Amino acid sequence: MFHLRHHDGTVTSFMLGDGGNWKPLAGCWTHKGYETPGLFDPGTATFRLLNSVHDGDAGITFRFGDRGDTPITGDWNGDGTTRVGVHRAAGSVFRFRGAAPDGSDTSVAYGDSGFPVTGDWSGSGRSAQGIVVPGR
Template sequence: VGYGLHVVIDHGNGWTSMNAHLLKSFVVVGERVDRGQTIALLGDSGNSSGAHLHYEQVLDKTVQPAVFNGTPFVYNTSLSSRNCGDSPVAGDWNGDRSSDVGVFRRQADTAVFRKLWPDGTTKLGPFGLPTDTPVVGDWDGDGQFNLGVWSSPSATFTLKKANGGEHVFAFGNSSDLPVAGDWNGDGRWDVGTFEPATATFFLRDALGNVTTKAFGSVSSLPIAGDWDGDGRSNVGVYNPTTTTFRLAMPDGTTKTVVYGTPTSLPVVGSWSAGSVSKLGVWDTATGVFSKRFSGKHTEKVRFGRSR
């Protein structure tokens, strides 16, 4: 009761962190969270004299002096964090039918997509806020991927159009995770959400119609791709702990692929100019993308800041 609404994050090796006196939580028990993800809103629930964050770092159930990125925190002072890690993305940036990699970089007050082009150059796309989650796709069907973000506090997608305009709409719940794909095979990508609490995908088409698919578990990271080359995206999940992809195939079967490391995050792309989506990972510890081709061949690309 004293803590009110609170979120405890298990960091492994006996370490946890407590975030208490919250107004609203955006996560559920058992969900895997990533650095830079918005987990809650500040409040004054529980035994609180006013809105503030009660924060603790705990080792083996014993509270420890708080340290942020190696810097001890002095209580009753202010400390600004500017070290939020990159998040991986992949897409066809130039319309050549091959996917390239990129990262979503969170800065102090803004965010920027850093896209690696086939010629090795990096092109920047300022878009979104540091509290957003990146989502990319071919929103208008012109063959080139465009930028987008998901804001969990408002459960809102903001998709950047090729003409520079934006499509902003609410969908899902604050505790959801975003996905994108061509659900109906019309060449235009749409968005969806994954609800960890029920392990359910909610896939929205351009007309606002929604289809659901139960797949994965509360700790799954959602993905989507055209697993069989029929022009339609299907869902999948990744479990970094077991380094396992599970793909929901169109015929109702599930394909399992072990790939990556426990510090990896999933990416999906058409690495070889084909219609079938391939798997990949970005290792947060090394900043290296591993793109998996047919025949288990892997191509590695270092891009983005390691964590």
């Protein structure tokens, strides 16, 4: 169950997914200037992304990555639209969907095993990968 609090204090609540092992996401998937929810099922590497904040089916559903991957999100190319990616613990490999200038997917091995994070670390408008290593 999603419960989304708006700036005016109102709350929108709705169901998305089937209650399984889905991981929640948020992003500006449609370049409309606001973020909407999404889900990732690590058992099937399936993403479900909403195009608006409402109850109902996902606006787009697709598979990306492999079973057991961890979902990541970011603006890989600086165009203001959030895209998805995955992190694979074995080899600490990041896969970014639609990150290359021609829109193709890219992959990079980075860091030790740990918890994947993404962000615009340099103010460039583009998200990049990072790793949080517990205890270090």
